[in-house]
Amino acid sequence: MKDSYEVIVVGAGPAGVAAALICRKRGYNVLLLDKKKREKIGDKVCGEAISKKTVLKAMEKLSIAPPLEEEIKAKIEDLVLRTALPKNHITFPAIGYMIDRHMFGQRLLQEAIKSGVILKDQYRVKKPIVIDNKVSGVLIKDSEHNSIEILSKMVIDCSGTMAVVRTGLPQEYEPNLNKKVTKADFAPCYREIIQLNHDHDLEGKIVLQYEIDIPEPGYIWFFDEGEKRLNCGTGFIKQGKHATKSVKSVYFNALEKYFPKGTYKTIDGRGDVVPIRAP
Structure with missing residues (x-):
């Protein structure tokens, strides 16, 4: 080497x-x-989920073909923000794809x-x-x-x-450069791909469902992955009173309100962390 x-x-x-x-x-x-x-x-x-405009621009710069048909799980048109009040929905145009990230x-x-x-x-x-x-x-x-x-x-x-x-990096290197990662900089998350026993009404949508019982940023997501299939998950910063709270427990409690046990099977369920801070 x-x-x-x-x-x-x-x-x-x-x-x-x-x-x-x-x-x-x-x-x-x-x-x-x-x-x-x-x-x-x-x-x-x-x-x-990825933005169509962003990925097309990036792939053009790299001289690579955009997501291929076999890599696209679903085509997205709307980002929907929902709360516990059924009429309090905000919808934004969000043209993009749900992709097979591994492929x-x-x-x-x-x-x-x-x-x-x-x-x-x-x-x-x-x-x-x-x-x-x-x-x-x-x-x-x-x-x-x-x-x-x-x-x-x-x-x-x-x-x-x-x-x-x-x-x-050593502390003396570029003093103005932030060299620390704290618990406030990332959020543990849990995500599942679920196969429903019935059709869903989220075709072409990625939904952020805000719940009072979910710590900040406060939502569970439901993303269309095609016929009878959804990408679902949540995550939050584990600090203060939420430091010992189980992300999986919060996720399953929230999921139960919309897709009770027995109405789906889990295709893939795993945890990870996502960045919160700016680059």
Whole structure:
């Protein structure tokens, strides 16, 4: 393995792959690192909704085809905000797609590899390497727990919520740069894909249902995933009086009001964390 690259990108999600592709198209030698196995890259707990305008613009810039028919689970037209009062609904136009995030992510990854980006999967970045007050690479651990230093002229941190490169910087580096991640910066969440025993009335919609019993930001989501199928979930900041509250319990209590047990089966149910703070 080479020990030096022009660019290292940490994280092979959509942002990381896009950064790697753009750098590669400009002629740089690019190493893309991800802690997941190659075949698992792109598999993420999320709502899976993307804006059509945004994704078309991004794919055009990257010279990649927009979401393919087999990657699209449903076409979205409206974002609906709902409360406990049935008449107090606000609807916004939200033209977009519900996508198979794993399939879409794998295609983006293949495009990056095809362009010449070097992927190293199952490599966990431990911290940045700083030389003469400049980020000059990363220290990683491979799948066999060997520590390896990899140097580069540029490091791009696309590692997600926990920002492993930024949070590993010494305090004296760029004093105005926020290098800490606190509990207020992310929200644990729980999401399920459910198959209903009956039709739903949410075709073309992504719905944020606000409930008084759900801590801030206060909603459970219901996103159309096609015939009789929904992407549902909730999440909140676990601080103060909510610090020990179970996200799964809050989710199931809220779900029961709209889709009681016995009216659906769970296709996939998993937890994760989502970022709250600005980039």
